[in-house]
Amino acid sequence: MLRAENYVLTMSWSNPTCGSSETECYLQHTKDVRLNLLITGVILGFLFAIVIPALYRANSNDKQQREYQARVEMFLDDYRSLNPTRYSYADLKRITNQFSDELGQGAYGTVFKGKLTNEIAVAVKLLNNSIGKGEEFINEVGTMARIHHVNVVRLIGFCADGFRRALVYEYLPNDSLQKFISSADSRNHFLGWERLNRVALGIAKGIEYLHQGCDQRILHFDIKPQNILLDKEFNPKITDFGMAKLCSKDKSAISMTTARGTVGYIAPEVFSRNFGNVSYKSDVYSFGMLVLEMVGGRKNVVDDTAENGDQIYFPEWIYNLLEKEEDLRFHIDGEEDAKIAKKLAIVGLWCIQWNPAERPSMKTAVQMLEGEGENLTKPPDPFSSSVPKRTSAGRMPARRLHQELSAISEIE
Structure with missing residues (x-):
């Protein structure tokens, strides 16, 4: 304790938590820093190993889908003269009452019953996005647009709205x-x-x-x-x-x-x-x-x-x-x-x-x-x-x- 006139200056020391010397405190601090760096490295490595490839694959798949969509659009431009009606996805939701009446499922998609008017029923085949490169869609539209025969189902229209694709046929009530x-x-x-x-x-x-x-x-x-x-x-x-x-x-x-x-x-x-x-x-x-x-x-x-x-x-x-x-x-x-x-x-x-x-x-x-x-x-x-x-x-x-x-x- 030091006294100077009416002022009192008091100084005290606390016990160090890392040992009794400055060297031990420094070593403990260095150890903590290394541990934190190791944990950060592991986390970053995990992110690079998992997240980056996932992002790459997602981008690659998206690019493939855009290419398939461009191919479908090019095909539809060529076949526009054959006159099947093109519907939007919003049109299909309205026609099928939000896809509420399912008729059946197959490998390529799900078929729903819909109505163009109160008198005209249709079957809407909603194609799976995950299957094929557009070949099934192109085959169906390209083939059926050429056909007009009493013993072949009539293609009324189609939907190619972004990645959503569907085919609209006449509805046949007696199943298969x-x-x-x-x-x-x-x-x-x-x-x-x-x-x-x-x-x-x-x-x-x-x-x-x-x-x-x-x-x-x-x-x-x-x-x-x-x-x-x-x-x-x-x-x-x-x-x-x-x-x-x-x-x-x-x-x-x-x-x-x-x-x-x-x-x-x-x-x-x-x-x-x-x-x-x-x-x-x-x-x-x-x-x-x-x-x-x-x-x-x-x-x-x-x-x-x-x-x-x-x-x-x-x-x-x-x-x-x-x-x-x-x-x-x-x-x-x-x-x-x-x-x-x-x-x-x-x-x-x-x-x-x-x-x-x-x-x-x-x-x-x-x-x-x-x-x-x-x-x-x-x-x-x-x-x-x-x-x-x-x-x-x-x-x-x-x-x-x-x-x-x-x-x-x-x-x-």
Whole structure:
């Protein structure tokens, strides 16, 4: 304590927290700084390792999307003269009442029911943003804008509003043909043989138009019951042209980089060129499988647990019944029904011959369906050279059933 006249100056020292010396305090401070720098470095490293690449990918994806959108816009400019109506996304929300009535979902998008007016109903297919590079949209609009046929669904318009894309079709109230095949054993859903014949004939005429009625031949590549819609009079209309290809009519074969279609309906040559060239005959094969499903009232492979998990390959089952001149299906009530069923079976079996050259054209298939069927020749066994012999009629091991097609998943 120091005193100076009336003032008192008091000085005191506190005990150091880092030790008893200045050196120890300095070392503790340096250690804390290093620790803070290490933590900061780790955080910054994490940010650079995670956030920066994420931002780069987002920017790259955004750039890709802008390129796809520019491609779609360029396409739409070229096809403006074909006159399908262009709708905004706000228009679609109004037409579908905020997308409130969902009709179904597929790999490429969701379908909603809508109304243009109180009298005119439409189906709006809202495409997924995450699938494809615009090819499905371009294929559908570019193909359907060329088509005007009673057995092909009419494209009313489309939406290409930013990254939102949609297709607007006429609405068909009786759903798809699949509904009446999968529940055909029920009398409530069976269409009757006369109507089945008309449906098959209408589909055949629609495919024939695609192959011969336009400036360029249109190959659908995904003919199946789900892609056949029925109007209020049960007239069939072909839909879903997302996999379609256009080619000149004088080309006997087309090139493809990948298989396209749905397993069970894909022609063998689409999967492997060992079976021949891909051509319009590939649609003929798919049509044949569809017709045989109509005859059998079931999918083309049916589980059979009675014999070691084997499966019945039903086109062969139909061929064997035809050989034995047995009834081909339930609900055959008379001679006329039996004639129609036999005619449809013969047409279907001709169409699924493994050699494309042995399949009829769709024009010939139409003529076969328009006739009475009495003069139709029975086709050769399409399974004799391509399928191993069975131990019992109409059965073969499930593992061999789709040995040629097992590598393809369903593509929609």
